[in-house]
Amino acid sequence: MNKLLGFSVMSVLALTACTTNVDTESAEQPWIVDRFDDIKVIRYEVPGFESLPLQEKEMIYYLAEAAKCGRDILFDQNFKYNLAVRRTLETIYTASEVREGDEFKAFEKYLKKVWFANGIHHHYSNDKFTPEFSEAWFREQLAAYINDENRQIEDDFLCQIIFDAELYASRLNQTAGVDVITSSSNNYYEGVTQAEVEAFYAGMIAADEGNPEPISYGLNSKLMRDENGKIVEKVWKIGGMYSPAIEKIVYWLEKAAAVANPTQREVLEALIKYYNTGDLKDFDTYNVLWVKDTESNVDVVNGFIEDYGDPLGRKASWESVVNFRDEEACHRTEIMAANAQWFEDNAPINPAYRKAEVKGVSAKVITVAMLGGDCYPATAIGINLPNADWIRKEHGSKSVTIDNITYAYDKAAQGNGFAEEFVLREEDRERMRLYGKYSDDLHTDLHECLGHGSGQLAPGTKGNELRTYSSTLEEARADLFALYYLGDPKLIELGLIPTLDVAWAQYSKYIMNGLQTQLSRIEPGKNVEESHMRNRKLIAEWCYIKGKKHNVIEIVEKDGKHYVVVNDFERLRELFGELLYEVQRIKSEGDYEACKELIESYAVKINPEFHNEVIARNKALNIEPYGGFVNPEYELVTNEAGEVVDVKITYPANYVEQHLYYGKEYSFLPTLN
Numbered sequence: 115m116n117k118l119l120g121f122s123v124m125s126v127l128a129l130t131a132c133t134t135n136v137d138t139e140s141a142e143q144p145w146i147v148d149r150f151d152d153i154k155v156i157r158y159e160v161p162g163f164e165s166l167p168l169q170e171k172e173m174i175y176y177l178a179e180a181a182k183c184g185r186d187i188l189f190d191q192n193f194k195y196n197l198a199v200r201r202t203l204e205t206i207y208t209a210s211e212v213r214e215g216d217e218f219k220a221f222e223k224y225l226k227k228v229w230f231a232n233g234i235h236h237h238y239s240n241d242k243f244t245p246e247f248s249e250a251w252f253r254e255q256l257a258a259y260i261n262d263e264n265r266q267i268e269d270d271f272l273c274q275i276i277f278d279a280e281l282y283a284s285r286l287n288q289t290a291g292v293d294v295i296t297s298s299s300n301n302y303y304e305g306v307t308q309a310e311v312e313a314f315y316a317g318m319i320a321a322d323e324g325n326p327e328p329i330s331y332g333l334n335s336k337l338m339r340d341e342n343g344k345i346v347e348k349v350w351k352i353g354g355m356y357s358p359a360i361e362k363i364v365y366w367l368e369k370a371a372a373v374a375n376p377t378q379r380e381v382l383e384a385l386i387k388y389y390n391t392g393d394l395k396d397f398d399t400y401n402v403l404w405v406k407d408t409e410s411n412v413d414v415v416n417g418f419i420e421d422y423g424d425p426l427g428r429k430a431s432w433e434s435v436v437n438f439r440d441e442e443a444c445h446r447t448e449i450m451a452a453n454a455q456w457f458e459d460n461a462p463i464n465p466a467y468r469k470a471e472v473k474g475v476s477a478k479v480i481t482v483a484m485l486g487g488d489c490y491p492a493t494a495i496g497i498n499l500p501n502a503d504w505i506r507k508e509h510g511s512k513s514v515t516i517d518n519i520t521y522a523y524d525k526a527a528q529g530n531g532f533a534e535e536f537v538l539r540e541e542d543r544e545r546m547r548l549y550g551k552y553s554d555d556l557h558t559d560l561h562e563c564l565g566h567g568s569g570q571l572a573p574g575t576k577g578n579e580l581r582t583y584s585s586t587l588e589e590a591r592a593d594l595f596a597l598y599y600l601g602d603p604k605l606i607e608l609g610l611i612p613t614l615d616v617a618w619a620q621y622s623k624y625i626m627n628g629l630q631t632q633l634s635r636i637e638p639g640k641n642v643e644e645s646h647m648r649n650r651k652l653i654a655e656w657c658y659i660k661g662k663k664h665n666v667i668e669i670v671e672k673d674g675k676h677y678v679v680v681n682d683f684e685r686l687r688e689l690f691g692e693l694l695y696e697v698q699r700i701k702s703e704g705d706y707e708a709c710k711e712l713i714e715s716y717a718v719k720i721n722p723e724f725h726n727e728v729i730a731r732n733k734a735l736n737i738e739p740y741g742g743f744v745n746p747e748y749e750l751v752t753n754e755a756g757e758v759v760d761v762k763i764t765y766p767a768n769y770v771e772q773h774l775y776y777g778k779e780y781s782f783l784p785t786l787n
């Protein structure tokens with residue numbers, strides 16, 4: 115035990131030391147490469163790439179190309195006219211002769227926002243953003259630079275799309291009581307109502323009744339009417355919708371398969387087959403192979419994966435993450451995976467809803483080499499896949515923490531004055547300074563590696579009962595699992611933390627974020643909509659209310675400012691356990707009414723005064739609430755015979771140039787699909 119403890123103290127210290135080192139190095143090249151509106155763009159490094167074997171470097175190169183080829187798909191999925199808007203703006207931006215003045219600057223800012231959001235709706239709030247340049251000025255640009263040849267859609271309609279705030283106002287409307295399909299302007303559905311969509315898929319699911327390997331119906335298609343008015347799926351595959359982009363993706367996947375090891379070749383060939391057939395059974399086959407490959411160093415997520423963009427949680431956006439293993443950091447997730455059954459058996463949930471046998475939890479820490487689609491420019495810091503419940507149960511899941519991305523975030527945030535502004539007590543600040551980044555990493559590991567994979571459904575529960583509330587509840591379940599275990603002395607015993615102060619650092623941060631600081635990302639007067647944000651508010655608010663009697667969490671007022679302070683960490687941990695018990699029960703039983711009640715009561719509404727205060731304080735610090743990234747570039751180095759002898763990595767740190775380059779070289783879809 116002592117030895118293990120020694121290891122963990124060292125790893126925490128090493129982390130702190132390493133942080134200090136890189137700080138001095140980065141003085142030459144800033145981590146933040148662009149800032150506009152509520153966004154900062156950060157560069158990330160790919161440590162260890164140079165020392166990979168040639169075969170792995172080459173594979174990363176091909177997979178990275180594939181990752182860039184799906185960019186247009188996401189634009190089109192987010193909104194039917196996004197490609198038309200982007201292409202018109204890029205044409206004007208590139209051709210424009212007068213590159214200064216307020217109107218042009220506002221135009222440039224708008225274009226940067228469109229690139230960042232992969233469309234005209236904010237990537238996080240899902241609301242349409244309106245430009246700060248005038249329609250008159252824009253029409254002058256249209257007249258000057260847009261002719262019949264490069265016109266994407268009719269000028270008047272384009273202006274309506276850009277300037278009319280009421281038209282296509284939200285990409286994803288989850289307001290209770292409205293038709294979430296007709297009031298959302300994503301491109302997953304067209305000409306159908308929520309009732310029609312629900313009936314369409316209820317029919318498919320009923321026909322599949324009793325299948326132990328249920329199909330994720332609707333995942334890879336748009337639902338719309340054919341020429342006869344019949345409701346049909348337009349499938350995203352070669353020969354189907356988005357074919358020109360998918361053909362390019364497959365071209366590069368084939369190149370990657372040719373240099374892959376035998377296991378990975380089989381996985382990639384299964385993915386290629388699925389892109390050809392569009393058959394969701396083939397997608398499951400691919401996922402089963404993918405989840406079993408835990409040995410290969412290089413790995414990739416590539417496909418229609420996450421359903422956050424669909425108010426009914428059925429259609430998946432296209433994304434790709436190319437990565438390789440971070441050997442040293444993997445040690446901590448290996449410890450978690452090896453003890454997965456212990457965590458499951460001791461979870462504070464109804465024993466009936468614990469997994470009797472936890473299968474194949476594989477967890478690793480990775481270094482990202484390329485981000486694409488819905489993971490670019492904004493990306494998650496952890497991934498747990500596949501999403502199909504039956505595959506997770508029968509074959510397990512793969513869980514990763516992205517270390518070079520969290521590292522870049524951490525670097526970009528240093529010295530920004532945030533802790534001084536929002537953390538009241540010096541002792542809490544000190545704990546966060548010492549253990550903040552490490553506790554974030556551990557929290558992500560526990561969330562991804564154990565949280566999402568834990569628990570099981572009651573017999574008869576299908577898993578789709580919670581409808582629009584399902585992603586919030588699922589994120590809350592994984593977060594609560596992570597928070598509860600972060601404060602468990604077992605983690606000291608396992609050598610994962612040197613002291614429970616690591617957990618307390620996370621508890622203070624998490625509650626402060628959930629109750630207060632994350633609200634700076636939301637516009638005044640708006641509700642909390644995004645599921646990860648809802649989840650954090652749900653947990654923090656619930657614990658605040660339930661712990662009020664014992665003053666577990668306190669909102670302290672000092673000099674006219676409010677501070678969120680955790681007074682009793684041990685009791686807070688018990689509250690996490692109590693809420694996890696209920697959240698797991700809701701998921702296991704598919705209790706829609708209880709789920710709705712819980713989320714609507716704690717996770718959605720914001721006190722306006724409290725909200726305005728946090729926005730003002732955050733604004734005074736000049737901290738952008740959202741971050742995203744520029745990708746590195748890779749280049750094949752060949753000898754005279756044309757053989758690949760190396761792959762060179764470079765770090766272009768210009769946000770505008772990267773997007774213009776992608777728009778020119780990786781745009782394969784027609785304007786309307």
Ligand code: ZN
Pocket residue numbers: 561566588589592
């Ligand atoms: Zn999650």
